[in-house]
Amino acid sequence: MTPRTGTDRDRIQSIERGFAVLLAFNDEHPNPTLAELASVTGLSRPAVRRILLTLQGLGYVEGGSGRWRLTPRVLSIGQHYAASNALIEVAQPHLLRLAEQTHESASLAALDDTEVVYIARVPVRRIMSINVAVGTRVPAYATSMGRVMLAWAPPEQVERVINTSDMRACTPKTVIDPTRFRAVLRTVRDQGWALVAEELEEGLISASAPVRDQSGAVIAALASSTSTGRSNADRVEAEVVPLLLRTAEQISADLGHRTAASPPIIQGRDGFF
Structure with missing residues (x-):
């Protein structure tokens, strides 16, 4: 035995x-x-x-x-999570402000194994065919939120996502090749944000920025989503990404992260790269 x-x-x-x-x-x-x-x-x-x-x-x-x-x-199980999680309480007014500024949905998500879980959201209009609400799970590899969190994740976590996700093509544009996916994460880490256009669902564009805790570790992703009928990737990068980065920095600051006091990449948590 x-x-x-x-x-x-x-x-x-x-x-x-x-x-x-x-x-x-x-x-x-x-x-x-x-x-x-x-x-x-x-x-x-x-x-x-x-x-x-x-x-x-x-x-x-x-x-x-x-x-x-x-x-x-x-439902009380999820309510207990929200009530005991300072991140959600801190982020909610920032999400509302971001949605008002962009006129698009704003979301906060956390990484759970190979998936991204929405933990807070301010919807503006329905742009996805799936029902997006708090608790909704989507594959990390095909989303801007997942890529933001994986870009700073430990290498073994990235490899686990690659090896245990089915890595299927949700659309013809989905990045599913492991080598190319690692390169995408490198780009996300270098530029500090992620943008995914029509990889999870045709017509959907999403941009995300990292949210950090007091130690500087990336604990969540802030995202803004729109549709190709309302915008395009270049416009999102030029107009929305700066707002995302500023809002993510404000949430991180409220959680105790101080950019001047600690570098963006924390020693000992260099993540995948």
């Missing part, structure tokens, strides 16, 4: 399974049956049944007519 690692010993399998069941509720399975949940999670039906009954007792799911659905109490 293979001995378990310390990391394995410290993990509580029942909690992992409970979250697996919760996360199985999605667009494809908004009201799944027990059998569907067992198929999606790979867990046995008896195990899924016990988990569902536990979650029902806690008020996070409810069942009827053989199908299950999430309850509004699930």
Whole structure:
């Protein structure tokens, strides 16, 4: 028998399974049956049944007519994150101001493994076919937000994204070649911002700038998005990127980062390059 690692010993399998069941509720399975949940999670039906009954007792799911659905109490998990995260509170007025200045949507996102997660957003108009809201996840490799955060990420994290993402072409313009992708990250780091035009979705243009904490580490990406029907990449670079950089610097300053006191690239956190 293979001995378990310390990391394995410290993990509580029942909690992992409970979250697996919760996360199985999605667009494809908004009201799944027990059998569907067992198929999606790979867990046995008896195990899924016990988990569902536990979650029902806690008020996070409810069942009827053989199908299950999430309850509004699930939203409280995300609310606790927002309430306990100073970054979101600090960034919100800056997002609103940026949206007013650009007349386009402004977003704040964090990196979660191979994906970017929207953690705050001020929408102006719907420009993407996907429903973008707080909690929405998009692939890091195909977004300006993901590239901003990966440009300063440790090399092993960049390689993990390259090796574990499917790196499919979302559009004909998506950069999926690993060598070219690394070069793109080098450019982002050199210039201090990222711009992606029609790589995640045709017609979508997005620019991002890094947000830093007190130590200077990049902890989030600030983004402004528009459509090719309203603007173009050159115009976004000339008119929006300066606003993005200034706003990102203001958020970073509110979080305690001082440009004069610490260099943009922190020693010991040189990231990928």
